[in-house]
Amino acid sequence: MFGRVSAMFVKELLQLQRDRITFATMIAIPLIQLLLFGFAINTEPRNLPTAVLMQEDSDLGRSILSGLRNTAYFDVRRVAHSEAEVDHMLKSGDVLFVVEIPAGFARAVRRGETPALLVIADASDPVATGSALGALETAVTMALLRDRGLPAVVEGTKLFEVLQHRRYNPEGSTQLNIVPGLLGTILTMTMLIFTALSVTREIERGTMESLLSMPIRPVEIMLGKIAPYVVVGFLQALLILVAGVFIFDVPVIGNIWLLALLTTLFITVNLSIGYTFSTLAGNQLQAIQMTFMFFLPNILLSGFMFPFAGMPRWAQWIGEALPVTHYLRIVRGILLKGATLSDLGIEALALFGLMLVAMTIAVTRFRQTLD
Amino acid sequence: MNGDVVIDVQGLTKSFDGRVVVRDLSMQVKRGQIYGFLGPNGSGKTTTIRMLCGLLTPDSGHGTCLGYDIITQSVLIKRRVGYMTQRFSLWQDLSIRENLEFVARVYGLDKAKERVRTAIERLGLKGREEQLAGNLSGGWKQRLALGACTLPEPELLLLDEPTAGVDPKARREFWTEIHHLAADGLTVLVSTHYMDEAERCHEIAYIAYGRLLAQGTVDEVVAAAHLTTWTVSGEDLNELSEQLEKLPGIDMVAPFGTSLHVSGRDAEKLNRAIEPFRKDKRWRWKPDEATLEDVFIDLMSHAEDNF
Known part of the structure; x- marks a missing residue:
């Protein structure tokens, strides 16, 4: 029985060796794919394409913008000025995030009114946006404190509130x-x-x-x-x-x-x-x-x-x-x-x-x- | 172009991976002829046929098939040539009718269904048209393949060993059909190993190791070989055969049933060589005509010498 098995074994090896492409794929492909996917895949995404919708033109707004630009999570690609523009960007998938700075935001922050900063996330891919949402609040607060010398935050109070809006898939x-x-x-x-x-x-x-x-x-x-x-x-x-x-x-x-x-x-x-x-x-x-x-x-x-x-x-x-x-x-x-x-x-x-x-x-x- | 010459090629050469398969081949085939293409296995018959119908591009050489250039106008040639491959190459998982209808539609024939029905009747396949081609026996497959390549009414048929593995009766019927087609003006180039088939051809060409060695009618080819042949019968032919093969002047010794064919290209030398044996009482010597087979085997042994 061993003789027959080894006869078959040798025949298969010979045939395999004739088929160069098959042989090459067996060696090269696993290696290429390991390197390719090993470096490419990242379950905690960075550089999410983001747009900022500026409803007012204020120094705080500009600080927030640069603050977002300084984080690894967000890649601020667009600055929009109308809702319609933002809608199109989200629908076409150009951006996954929109940070909206509402009119009167700067004034309200200075008065300590804790205004809302609206964040619209494209939740059609919940994995992509989930972790970044958490990072947003910290990033914006840091930016405001550093740039504008605003009063230090008293324990338990906030400069602003983040109002999340998970679009397209509200339940995630x-x-x-x-x-x-x-x-x-x-x-x-x-x-x-x-x-x-x-x-x-x-x-x-x-x-x-x-x-x-x-x-x-x-x-x-x-x-x-x-x-x-x-x-x-x-x-x-x-x-x-x-x-x-x-x-x-x-x-x-x-x-x-x-x-x-x-x-x-x-x-x-x-x-x-x-x-x-x-x-x-x-x-x-x-x-x-x-x-x-x-x-x-x-x-x-x-x-x-x-x-x-x-x-x-x-x-x-x-x-x-x-x-x-x-x-x-x-x-x-x-x-x-x-x-x-x-x-x-x-x-x-x-x-x-x-x-x-x-x-x-x-x-x-x-x-x-x-x- | 001469209207009577259907195939006219010069100097065709083709090699695969550095091995020359067809070397400097020139040939002419006239309209309405059955042209036999003979030669041992691997002699370049299939390669030549494929070059004629545009399936292979020659490395060098040129020529025309049905008046169209075989290198630049192969599309036009394909429309007018029926090519029957050596190995059955219709679709095994389609029925007879489906195969024929596919061919009819690819060639853009009008009244395709009607033509297919007539073809099925002519081929004697009526009643089995729904049978899958893969389930047919060798003889029927061959008949279907011929039906498929004559369906578009070609002017030239290229048949590559059409009767390999087919029984004698089917073979004879096949050749009767070929002669009918030729009588209607169709030109047929057919490759074969069988000598009886070669003798049914109007003209033959003998190709070995890529070279065309002889060309003409059967009689012309036999005469051109200048073979003198003797037939010997009697006892201990094996012993005689072994002794004769070594002698100068004897180019070929071949057993034929209970007798032996002994041939040589130089009649004088041959006669001198066999003289001592003719005196032996055990054997009866008789002068004979060289057969086509004698000629081919002789040609083949020489072609080998050239390599």
Whole structure:
């Protein structure tokens, strides 16, 4: 029995050694991923994109602004002057925080009236905003004391009060964040697998030779192979969404048709990427490996499992290249925030761009001959 | 372009990973001909056929197929050529009808369903059209594959060992069909290992180790080889065969059933070599015509010498 097992063992080793790409992925990929994700993931996010809404122009206001700028938690990107501006920034996901300095704030602080400082947090991702909310009050108090020489705070009293407003998810329910995220990741996984095998399968079964000898162009083969799965993916999305609404009470605030349209786009992007892998891979095993290699950052760097804002800049750039990152903003935007196409235009364009890139690579990489 | 020449290529060369598979190959095939393409395994037959229909790009050389350039106009060639692959390459998980309908639609044929129905009847597949192609026996698969590549009414058929692994009856029917198609004006290039099939061709070409070694009608090829052949019958043929093989002037000794074929390119030398054996009472010597097989085996042994 040992002889037969070792015969099999040697044969498998020989075959493995022939398949260079598989061999390389086994060595290089775990290392790359360990380094990539080890440095990128941070569950206590810093540098959260923040806007300050200035309802008055006062010295205290400016102190607060610089105080926020000095903390690691907040990255003050915008100074807004109207509610409408702030709404758009939150809906499109440009900022996660808005600190509003109300009119008459400076005067009220000096009189010791403990006025309210309004903080609007995008709670559609509760993890991202939770810890930062706590840091806000300290940061602002420190800034005011240091800069303005205001009277020292008497024990038990405050200069101001922080009025929190958790927008889009007032109860901080993680499911409202996770379920739309799952829609994106589940679709990514299934769509990639559908098409990742489509070309390699034709090659392995020998039917590619027939196909290549027929008068059909690569782009026609690609579109014909992707199209049926767009319908399959759409039904899958519908199923997840219906389950999310009825089982997990996920709200649908925005336009459902816009969601349907952008979901179709997202499905097509993933199918195109899967198809691209299929044209690059030499066999079905390689195609599957590429799919998994691609899938992991889709979960870890897209803002699905860990807050996007908490990642270092380079990791965010990788995240921006992943379709699911943009789709998560779209789904959360439409379902939880009621975002419109004007809020999500950039995300939609990004998806469209990724689709074109994937399709172009696929068509140019498609081997039209058996050379 | 000469309207009667369907395939006209010069100097085709193709190598894979530094190994030359086809070397400086030139050939011409006339319209309406059945052109046999013969040669041992790995001699470059499949590679040549693939270059003709645009599936492979030659490293050097040029030529036309149906008047279109094989390098720059392969799209136009594909529309007018039916290519039957060596290994069955239709979709095993589609039915006969579904396979044929797919082909009809990719080629953009009008009245696709009707054409497919006629094709199924002509192929004698009526009643089994819903059967999956993967469940068909070798002979039926071959018939389906031929049906699929003739469906778009091509002007040229490229058949790569179409009868490998097919029983004699199916083989004969297949060749009858090929002759019908050729009679209708279709040109057929067919590669094969079988000598009886080679003799059914109007013209043949013999290729070994990437080189075209002989070309013409069967009679021309046999005559060009200048082989003198004797047939020996009697006892202890194995012993005789071993002794003869070593002698100068004898280029080939091959057993044929209960007799032996002994051939040489130089008749005088051959006769001198066999003279002592002719006196032996155990064997009966008879002058014979060289067969196509004698010629091919002889050609092949020489081609090897060149390497």
